[in-house]
Amino acid sequence: MPAITIQVDPSRERSQLGTGLQVLILLTILSLAPSILIMLTSFTRILIVLSFVRRALGTQQEPSNQIIIGLALFITFFTMSPVIDQVYQKSFVPYINRDINYVEAYNQAIDPIREFMFRHTRKTDLALFAGMEGGAKPQTKNDFSTIALIPAFLTSELRTAFQMGVVIYLPFLVIDMIVASLLMSMGMMMLPPVMISLPFKILLFVMVDGWNLVIRSIVLSFGGNA
Numbered sequence: 001m002p003a004i005t006i007q008v009d010p011s012r013e014r015s016q017l018g019t020g021l022q023v024l025i026l027l028t029i030l031s032l033a034p035s036i037l038i039m040l041t042s043f044t045r046i047l048i049v050l051s052f053v054r055r056a057l058g059t060q061q062e063p064s065n066q067i068i069i070g071l072a073l074f075i076t077f078f079t080m081s082p083v084i085d086q087v088y089q090k091s092f093v094p095y096i097n098r099d100i101n102y103v104e105a106y107n108q109a110i111d112p113i114r115e116f117m118f119r120h121t122r123k124t125d126l127a128l129f130a131g132m133e134g135g136a137k138p139q140t141k142n143d144f145s146t147i148a149l150i151p152a153f154l155t156s157e158l159r160t161a162f163q164m165g166v167v168i169y170l171p172f173l174v175i176d177m178i179v180a181s182l183l184m185s186m187g188m189m190m191l192p193p194v195m196i197s198l199p200f201k202i203l204l205f206v207m208v209d210g211w212n213l214v215i216r217s218i219v220l221s222f223g224g225n226a
Helices: 019-031 033-040 043-057 065-096 102-119 123-133 146-185 193-207 210-221
Strands: none
Touching: 033 043, 033 146, 043 065, 043 146, 043 193, 043 210, 065 102, 065 210, 102 146, 123 146, 146 193, 146 210, 193 210
16 A cells, blocks of 8 residues: 655745645635624625615615615725725735735735724724723824724714714604604594605605615715715
8 A cells, every 4th residue: 555645845935824824814814704894894884874774764674685785785895996906906916926925915905994994983983992902092093903993993883874874864754754743633543654654755765866865975975986
C-alpha cells in the first residue's frame, strides 16, 4: 500500500496568508455578511422607513416582506456604491495583486466605511458610546474605535428612520381621523374606520406618486442625487 504524506509549506512572505487561512477568513466574512449589511450600511434606515410606509397605509402584508427587503437591499447598494467602489479600488484590487498585505487591506477597506458612518452619526451618539467605552476622550476620528462607532451609527440610524416614519404617518393619520369622525357623526360606530379609510389612503399615495417621494427622500437623506 503506497504511503500517503501531507506536507504544509509555510508562506514565503509574512505579509501573505496561507491559502487555507484565506479560505477560512473568506468563509467567516460570508457568514457575517448579513450582520455586516445591517450594521455598517444604510440598510437599517431604508428598511425601517419602507416598513413605516406599509404600516401607515394599513395594507397589512402588501407589499410583502420579500419585496420590502429586496427593495431596501437594492437601494442600499445604490446609496453605498461610492463606498463599495472605494473599498474595491483601495483594498480588494491591491490585495489580489499582492501589492499590500491583509492588515493593510483591512485598514484600506474599513476607512471608507468608517467615514460613511461618521458622516451619518450624531455627535451626541458618538459622545454617549465614547463615554461608556471609558479611557481618554477621543480628539479625532482616528481616536474613535470602530467597536464604539458601530452602535453609535446604528442608534443614529434608528432615530433618523423613526423621524422619517413620523412624517410619513401624519397625512394618513389625518385621513383616519376624518373618516372616524364622519362615521361617528353618521352613527356608524360599528363600522371599522380603517376599512373605509384604506382606499382613500391608497388613492392619496398613488396620486402624489408616494413611492417616488419616499425613495427620493431616502436617497437624499444620505446625500445622494435624486
